[in-house]
Amino acid sequence: MRMLSRFLPGLLCLCLLFGLPQAVQAQEDPGQSLLEALDAPSYADKAEAIEAIIASGDERSRRWLETLLDGKLQRHKETEQFVVVLENRGRNWPVADALTFEEAGDMSRRELDRIGINNALRGQLQNALSLLDLYVDDADQRRESARNLLGNVDAPMVEPLTAVIENEENAEVRRLLSQALAIYRLEQGDVEAIADLEGSLNQRARSVLNSAARSDDPVLADAASAALAGIEQKLKLNQGLETLYFGLSLGSVLVLAAIGLAITFGVMGVINMAHGELIMLGAYTTWAMQQLLPGQPGLALILSIPAGFLVAALAGIAIERGVIQFLKGRPLETLLATFGVSLILQQLVRTVISPQNRTVVSPDWLSGSVMINEGLSLTLNRLYVLGFALLVFAGLMLVMRRTRLGLEVRAVTQNRAMARSMGIRATRVDIMTFALGSGVAGLAGVALSQLTNVGPNLGQNYIIDSFMVVVFGGVGNLWGTLVAGLSLGVINQVLEPWAGAVLAKIIVLVFIILFIQKRPRGLFPQKGRAAEG
């Protein structure tokens, strides 16, 4: 048969050349006879025909069995052609040839005969389909189908499954398959099966173990309880890891929101209450970019990284030139004036765009999740934001430590008069620093647009948290901001299941208030000359 399928392309050419009727070609196809067998009058024969299809290894067998299961594999009454019904609605159904899967126009439902199955066959088909998936070449696909088998194994599948396990090369797939088999064996009371289930996080495996632990057989019950205890521990570890991940994710958002502030407030000493609104501008830039490039959310998102930086930086320069420069040395007044700016920006967005939230689409490569094991999967968008936050932080560190601008900024903050007399243009440095901090806020907005709603109040929700992070970490210290942001995020997530979201937040705030009493200069206080400013 394999030989035949090799010649098939050649045959097909021949058919086309000679313009032979299709029926002739179809009869040469080995599939035809396989399908003919399916159209047997007795269900026992049909069962055999199904086995034959599985054994044939034909690429099309999956589709045949699926359509058979759905009742969509049918036969034309007159031409006896096997067809697959594509859509069984209305009077005329669009169909495809069952051998070539080429569309064959519409056929009236009266002309078609369904190949019937009964419940026993349906069960056999389902099992056969899941087994069939274990023969594909792609290991990921095999793993997925092995996972689907967990808890779905029954008596007739045991034998073929054991054979499959022996031939399987991939260790992960083999492990899953033996677990699937073990669940069945344990249900039958086999103590040895427990060994295969140890450490499995699968829901079905756990429920089987649970019922085994309650059984009358003491040996079985003890073994099952021991296995369950191990699993429980693993679950706890998983939960801990998940909390840590969510905590780090929340922390990375805090770091992103606060890191720009760490520059404007920490390094320059300027209180910018409009920082949150700069974040908002970044998020809206992403939205606007997606409106400009409809249908390409990924490209729009990547382009909005520089665009968001630019928009927020320009807005920052406007705020610095328009307001802050007149209030030098009066931090409390700066706070009030920039708060006014934040109100104006918020209202501007409400009036010009809309008071409602806007939706920012996530590109495909950002949605979905990475599966670590059965109890733990990490959502991709949070992973990306975490990476992005670290990247932004590294970039900022580089700018502050390795570039001329960073050197000048540090010089001006430590001793403005001396820096000026060394020829540094302090005003220019002020503008650049503020633009940098604001631009980073814009970047935070771009990242946040992937996690939360984009609305006029977006920034407001982050401003107090950001200030807390900067103060907690120690003003003027970028490392402090990173550590403070991440640890506050983790603390918040650890408290949350125990205290609830709102109370967790309150506890964190109270904690910071108390912490500031103990260490007024934060986790990493500045030392030396810079501290005296």
Add this chain to the structure above:
Amino acid sequence: MHSIDTSQRFWLTRPFRERATQLFLGVLFAALLLVTVLHLAVPQGHPLHVTAYTVNLFGKYLSYALLAVSVDLVWGYLGILSLGHGAFFAIGGYAMGMYLMRQIGDRGTYGDPVLPDFMVFLNWDSLPWYWLGFDMAWFAFVMVLVAPGLLALVFGFLAFRSRVTGVYLSIITQALTFALMLAFFRNEMGFGGNNGLTDFRELLGFDLRTDTTRLGLFLATGVALALGYLLCRAIVTSKLGRVSVATRDAEARTRFLGYRVERFQLFVFVVSAMLAGLAGALYVPQVGIINPSEFSPIFSIEIVLWVALGGRATLYGAVIGALLVNYAKTVFTGVMPDAWLFALGAMFVLVTVFLPKGVAGLLAYRVKRKRNDPDDSAKPQEATV
């Protein structure tokens, strides 16, 4: 500044000798009288008639003015920019609200003689311990002062002892009110959650819905404002007040001179918090509701704007600012609600950049030019904060 005359026996009446105080109290009482006469004596429908609604509105403004005075006391004379005074205001308001809730008795929707409606709704079967005693007016009125005072005492003790000042203190006070807002939004706190306390009926036996009670509350608020103003004035003209101002201008130097700076700061801060609480308690029966939005950081920062606009470190400037901004708010939100936030934001920017001494600074400048008197008492002190 005026030299302080310590020969006067009673400290509260000492400020009567100042021109600015005389003027302020004179104008305030004239205004109270005018509104009362126009409300009672002028028939309804007459263009000069002041409606009960307006009286109520003015009463609300006056309680805001008292709140602004309390903020000016700490910001203007102590150099502490509190962005959390709304919290003290709200706590005072809640203390009053709890008393008013208990006065409803069994006339609530569920008719429970003891439990307020929202507790019945939450299926609570007894009052939480912190609600006990609020059926007695004297206890509630004491708590109006004690509760915010206690919070300020604990918070201030921790903050001033560790020398948290300046911008840090501002941010921490903001975090305080933010945390309280989140807490009061929770139903489990037992303060009515999101909806707060409302549906009040009577205060000390007076029906809150009658025009006479409203007029009475308006006048009471006016008197409270006058007393609060006098108290603050007495504090700032005393020796203690002068140490406060010294702390504001040069904290380290004052400390080196031997003053325990944190004690002065704590005292003034607690007094200010109590005044804010009193303002809240007068505010609640006039607007008929207290809910967690009074804790919102925006409200607290708005109070600061009133003071900044009116003119810091003058006390009467705070009153002017509170009245002006709130009147503007009423007008704006009525005519074009969208524009209000623009106007508010612009005010923040313009006042801080162009009018650092506020309206009071402008007035003082005029007066000074007219008199050409270099030692004018109405001149606000230099505030280098």
